Amino acid sequence: MEMYFDGTSNALGHGIGAVLVSLNGKYYPATARLNFNCTNNITEYEVLVMGLQAAIEMKADVIDVYGDTTLVICQMRAMFRIKEAADVGPFDLKVREVSAHYLNVKEEVDDCINFARKCHKCQVYADRIHAPPAPLHVFTAPWPFSMWGMDVIGLITPKASNGHRFILVAIDYITKWVKAASYANVTQKVVYRFIQREIICQYGLPERIITDNASNLNGVMVNDICAKFKIKHHNSTTYCPKMNGAVEAANKNIKKIVEKMTEVYKDWHEKLPFALHAYRTSVRTSTGATSYALVYGTEAVLPVEVEIPSLRVLMETELEDAKWVHSRYEQLNLIEEKMLAALCHG
Known part of the structure; x- marks a missing residue:
């Protein structure tokens, strides 16, 4: 059996996930959300334990473990070497291999950096990360287009x-x-x-x-x-x-x-x-709305909505002319309210 695991921690929360692959090629995904504050390293430990516990429940005898965190992989290698020398294991299965490929993460990152330096597009369109930081100031205006x-x-x-x-x-x-x-x-x-x-x-x-x-x-x-x-x-x-x-x-x-x-x-x-x-037609983080909606009072109909009719397109095609005009009039009346909400969001 094989197991692939990964975990992440950010401002929106902490999540872990693992995928177990049986010998006959079947996939068994497992995900969870951690309800306590933790770092990325902690999420890696949690997902590793979760994956191994799932393997035990599936009565796996041998498992190959693959991860992308050098710290966890090295500690797992050392721990199982110690347990094997003492002929005692904390689990009912033997970890046969902890991926050595991912131990070369630094070398892969260096290769990516060297490639990006030679790539014309990367140099033309990449952000200038070495530019000195400067504060962003929010400007307010009395009315749109002023x-x-x-x-x-x-x-x-x-x-x-x-x-x-x-x-x-x-x-x-x-x-x-x-x-x-x-x-x-x-x-x-x-x-x-x-x-x-x-x-x-x-x-x-x-x-x-x-x-x-x-x-x-x-x-x-x-x-x-x-x-x-x-x-x-x-x-x-x-x-x-x-x-x-x-x-x-x-x-x-x-x-x-x-x-x-x-x-x-x-x-x-x-x-x-x-x-x-x-x-x-994209939502701007500074306003919480699209520029199109703030200007015209409604969202633009995108090509994908016509090719694969969305609920909005289907509803408008069934409306009578009078009802469509009334709906459009109500949307236009909401423009000022939407703009006020965008200003408060900024």
Whole structure:
């Protein structure tokens, strides 16, 4: 018989699980939730004992044990060597093998690190874990689309097939709604047109716009459009030139989504609209809701719900026109309540 075990401990709880495989290839899973505070090592001990007790109940004579914790494996090896020398065993079965393969965990981790260093995608899209930590500040706004944060992603290499190398990103601080567009170069003229076409013409005049201290986001043309429409333009602190908070988080998530959707390096600009749709229809941890629901008052119908009809789609197809309109009207009336809940959550 073989046994594979693992345990974990985190802020949500402590869980253990083991799988026993009989000689005829049948699988016997066993899981449990620990109701006391413990560390990862304690969970490994608990799941090992649980698995061995299950093997005893199944009247197993010989068992091969496989785990991924070096500490537990080494202690098990030493314990059974001592018991075998004394010809006394704590169990009614003999542990024939405790996996030696998992003792080379450090070597495997080193191999993964060396591989990641040589991988182009890992270097382009990976988080900068060595960046100095900085506090995140929650911004509040009086109404949706009244305060936007703007930043630039790039220089992206390799550039897209249309020659674009940068992504200009803007995010609303209440709904976390993201607007983004790719460009070959982000000049002051590009920023001017982006503010005018993508923000003002679609979402109305904002009260303020927050950017970092980059020259293309603080040029004469940007100051002119802010003065023309009486928009307050603020910058992040000079000792932290990169935009902190919501915009940096949006940039990181968009890069991750685009990287996973890209089939070839040069088509990333074609995947950008799909990445934005995925971002808008995902629940944001800062608000506890999707950006789409906070803007439109209802959740978007995803392609998977049409291909495999969900309960919501089936119910709406059976509604009469009058009932559907009434249901939609009630959803729209709940937008302000949803936004208030999102602000309290933040």
